[in-house]
Amino acid sequence: MSPLTRTSTCLAAALATLTFAACGAPSTGGATAAKQADLNTPTKKTGTLTVVTKFADPKYAPYFVSVAKAYEAANPGVKVDLQQVGDQPYKDKIRVLSASKQLPDVYFSWAGDFANKFVRAGLAADLTSVIGPDTDWGKTFSPAALKAFSTGGKSYGVPIDLDAKYLAYNKEAFAKAGITAPPDSLQSLLDSCGKLKNAGYTPIAFGNQFGWPAIHYLTQLNAYSVPPETLAKDYNPSTGAFTDPGYVQALTDFQSIVKTCSNPSANGLAHEAAQANFLSGKAAMHYLESVEFSVLTQKGGASKQLADHWGFFRLPAPSGAKGDTGALTGAPDGFMVNRQSKQAALAVDFLKFMTDKGNAQKMTADLGWLSAVKGSATAQNSFPQLSGALADIDKASQFAIWLDTVTNADVAGAYLSGVEGIIDGSQTPQDVMASVQNAAKKAKKQAG
Amino acid sequence: MNRTLNRWRTWVWVLPAVILLVVFVYYPIVENIRLSFFSWSAFSARPTFVGLDNYRTAAADPVFWRSLLNNTLFAVTSLVFQVGFSLVLAAVLEEFVHQRLRGLLRTIYFIPAAISITVSGILFSFIYNPQIGLLNSALSAVGLDSWTHAWLGEQGTAMWSIIGMSQWQSFGYTAVLFVVAIQRVPREFYEAAKVDGAGPVRSFFTVTVPLVREMTTLIIILTISGAFLVFNEVMVMTAGGPSNTSQVLGTWLYRNAFMNDDMGYAAAIATVIFVITFAIAAVQLAVSRRRRIQW
Numbered sequence: 011m012s013p014l015t016r017t018s019t020c021l022a023a024a025l026a027t028l029t030f031a032a033c034g035a036p037s038t039g040g041a042t043a044a045k046q047a048d049l050n051t052p053t054k055k056t057g058t059l060t061v062v063t064k065f066a067d068p069k070y071a072p073y074f075v076s077v078a079k080a081y082e083a084a085n086p087g088v089k090v091d092l093q094q095v096g097d098q099p100y101k102d103k104i105r106v107l108s109a110s111k112q113l114p115d116v117y118f119s120w121a122g123d124f125a126n127k128f129v130r131a132g133l134a135a136d137l138t139s140v141i142g143p144d145t146d147w148g149k150t151f152s153p154a155a156l157k158a159f160s161t162g163g164k165s166y167g168v169p170i171d172l173d174a175k176y177l178a179y180n181k182e183a184f185a186k187a188g189i190t191a192p193p194d195s196l197q198s199l200l201d202s203c204g205k206l207k208n209a210g211y212t213p214i215a216f217g218n219q220f221g222w223p224a225i226h227y228l229t230q231l232n233a234y235s236v237p238p239e240t241l242a243k244d245y246n247p248s249t250g251a252f253t254d255p256g257y258v259q260a261l262t263d264f265q266s267i268v269k270t271c272s273n274p275s276a277n278g279l280a281h282e283a284a285q286a287n288f289l290s291g292k293a294a295m296h297y298l299e300s301v302e303f304s305v306l307t308q309k310g311g312a313s314k315q316l317a318d319h320w321g322f323f324r325l326p327a328p329s330g331a332k333g334d335t336g337a338l339t340g341a342p343d344g345f346m347v348n349r350q351s352k353q354a355a356l357a358v359d360f361l362k363f364m365t366d367k368g369n370a371q372k373m374t375a376d377l378g379w380l381s382a383v384k385g386s387a388t389a390q391n392s393f394p395q396l397s398g399a400l401a402d403i404d405k406a407s408q409f410a411i412w413l414d415t416v417t418n419a420d421v422a423g424a425y426l427s428g429v430e431g432i433i434d435g436s437q438t439p440q441d442v443m444a445s446v447q448n449a450a451k452k453a454k455k456q457a458g
Numbered sequence: 459m460n461r462t463l464n465r466w467r468t469w470v471w472v473l474p475a476v477i478l479l480v481v482f483v484y485y486p487i488v489e490n491i492r493l494s495f496f497s498w499s500a501f502s503a504r505p506t507f508v509g510l511d512n513y514r515t516a517a518a519d520p521v522f523w524r525s526l527l528n529n530t531l532f533a534v535t536s537l538v539f540q541v542g543f544s545l546v547l548a549a550v551l552e553e554f555v556h557q558r559l560r561g562l563l564r565t566i567y568f569i570p571a572a573i574s575i576t577v578s579g580i581l582f583s584f585i586y587n588p589q590i591g592l593l594n595s596a597l598s599a600v601g602l603d604s605w606t607h608a609w610l611g612e613q614g615t616a617m618w619s620i621i622g623m624s625q626w627q628s629f630g631y632t633a634v635l636f637v638v639a640i641q642r643v644p645r646e647f648y649e650a651a652k653v654d655g656a657g658p659v660r661s662f663f664t665v666t667v668p669l670v671r672e673m674t675t676l677i678i679i680l681t682i683s684g685a686f687l688v689f690n691e692v693m694v695m696t697a698g699g700p701s702n703t704s705q706v707l708g709t710w711l712y713r714n715a716f717m718n719d720d721m722g723y724a725a726a727i728a729t730v731i732f733v734i735t736f737a738i739a740a741v742q743l744a745v746s747r748r749r750r751i752q753w
Binding site for chain 2: 100101105106108109127128130131133219220221273274275276277278279280283287404413419422423426427428430431433434437451456
C-alpha cells in the first residue's frame, strides 16, 4: 500500500465523523423569515406534498401510509411523498433538513420547546386562522391538546394523538398486599410499596437505561411541587433560573420513590425489560404512557390473568404540594406546516383529512392510540382502560409536557444526567439542581 | 510527447479519486474547522463568529474530558487486546494448531466481526442485564454473587462493559489479519531460527514480530482511529449514561449537534477528534517507514 493511499485511508476513517458534523452546515445566507403562506383550501388540489413523520416503526407506519393513500385516492391530482423515519433518527433528519432549507411541507413535532424552536426560527406556519380554538376545525380537538401547540396566543401545530403517563397496577397484587384502593397521595404510595414488598412483589418496575423514564417522573413531580407560573418562566429558555425550592423537593420525592418502590439497578435496565417484570406479575406497578396501554391487553401479548386485572392511576401528589396537582404528565404529538411551503394550503387540507373523525377513529383502532380529536374513542375501537384514560385526560387541568422536550436541550441534558445520579446515589437533589441552574444560565445566554 | 501523454493519462486515472476525496473528505475538514469558530444551530438564522469560544467551552467541559479519557481507555485496551493478544493468538494458531482445526478456529474467532455492531450491542445488553443477564447468572452460579453488577447502569462498570464487548467483536478480526501477515513470512526464517537453537518464544520475538511490523502498524492505526471514532456501541448500549460517564467524543459530538443544537461546539469536538487521529496516524506512519524491513 502506498503512503498516499494509507494516509488517505486513515483520513477517510477519521473524517467519517467530521462529514457527519458538517452535513447540516448552514448556507451563507442563513434562514430568512418568509411571509405567511395562504392556508385557504385550494380550489384545485394538485401537486406533490412532502410529509415526514417519526413513525417508521412497523407497528405504526402502515396507518400513516393508508391515510396518505386514501388522500391520494380522494384527490387524484395530488401525490403524497411520505417519508417515515424512526424516533431518534427523526431528531437528526429534521435538523439537517431545517439547516439545508429543505424542510418538507408537513413535518412531525413534539410539543414544547422542540416545536417552539421551529416557531422561533420562522419555519412553522401560523395556523391560528384555521385551527385556532374558535375555528370549526379547532373545535373538533381537545382544548388541552391544541394549547400544547400554541405559543404567544397563536396555534402552530395540529395535534394527532394524546399521550399521558399513568401508574398501571396489578389488581391481584394489590389485593394480596391488602391494598384496597389505589394510593391517593405520595405518602400513601410509599406506604403501599412497603406492603407490596412484604407480599413478595417488586412495587414498581422501573427501567431507566436511557434516562427518559426518570424524566417522566420528574415532569410530574415538578408540576406538583413548583407553582405553574414559576414553571412556565423556568421552562422558557430566555427566563429560566430553576431556583424555586420546589425543584429540590421534586427530586427528593423522586429519590424516595426510587428507594422505597423501585427495583434495584434501574439504570442498567431498559424500560421494556422492566415492563416485562410487570407483565409477568413479578412487579405490582409500572409507570407507562397511555400509548403503551395496548401492551397490557391480550391482543398486545399480555397474559389473560394480567389483561383482566389491571387498572391505572396518576402518580399521586405529595400532600401540601405548591404546584398544580391537577396537571398530568403527557402531551400530544403533532404535525406542523412549513411556513415557506408553496403547498401550505394543500398541507392544511391533508392534515384536516388526517384528523377527520373517521381517520381519528381508525388510528385508535389500528394503533391503540388516543386521538386528539373529540369523540374518536368508542367502545368498538378501544378498550376500557384506554377510554378511561381519555376521560381522565379530559379532567386534567393542563398537560405537564415531557421535561426533556419542554425545556431547552441543555437543561434537559442536565436533568437526564442528574436523575441517573439520583438513582445510583452518586448525586444529591442539590447537586442536580446546581447543574440544571448552570445549564439554564447557558440557555439564557444563547437565547439572548 | 510520450511523457506528456503519459502524465495526462495518469491524471485522467487519478482525477475521479482526487475529486471524490476533495469533495467528501478535504472540503468537510476545512468546512468543519471553519464552523467550529461559529455559534450556530440548525434553527439559527445566521451563524455568529465566536472565535475560540467553542474550544474554551470544551476545555472547561468535564464531560468533554471524561469523553476523551474514555476514548483513551478504549484505545489502550484495544491496543492490548487487538494488537498484542491478537498477534500472540495468530502466532499460536499458525505454529501449534493442526491445519484442520486451524480453519475452524479462525472462523470461530472471525464470526463476531461479521455481526453488526448494533446487533452485538443489543446482544450484550441482554448479557449485561442485571436481572436476567448471562454474566450475572454465571457469576452467581459459581458463588461470586458479590461480583454481580448492573453492568451498563453503574458509573464504574458501564464504560468497561462497552469496551469489553468491542474487544470480543474485533479480537478475531485483527487475529485473522495477523495470520495473513504471518503466512507471508518465508518459512526459511523460522527454519534458520530453529537451526540456531531458537525456541517458539524466541522465534516469535525475533522473526514474527519484526516481519509483521507493517501489518502491526496498520492495525495499530486502525485500532486507535477506531477507538477515537467509536460511536455505535455506546449509543446502542448506554447512550453515554449513566450521568454521562460512558460518553465518548463521538457521542458527545452527536449529543451537542443533534440534541443540544450546538453545532459550533460539535464542530469543535469533531476538530479535536480529527487532530488526535491525524496526529497518531502521522506519527505511526513516520515511525514505521523508518523501521521498515525488506526481504
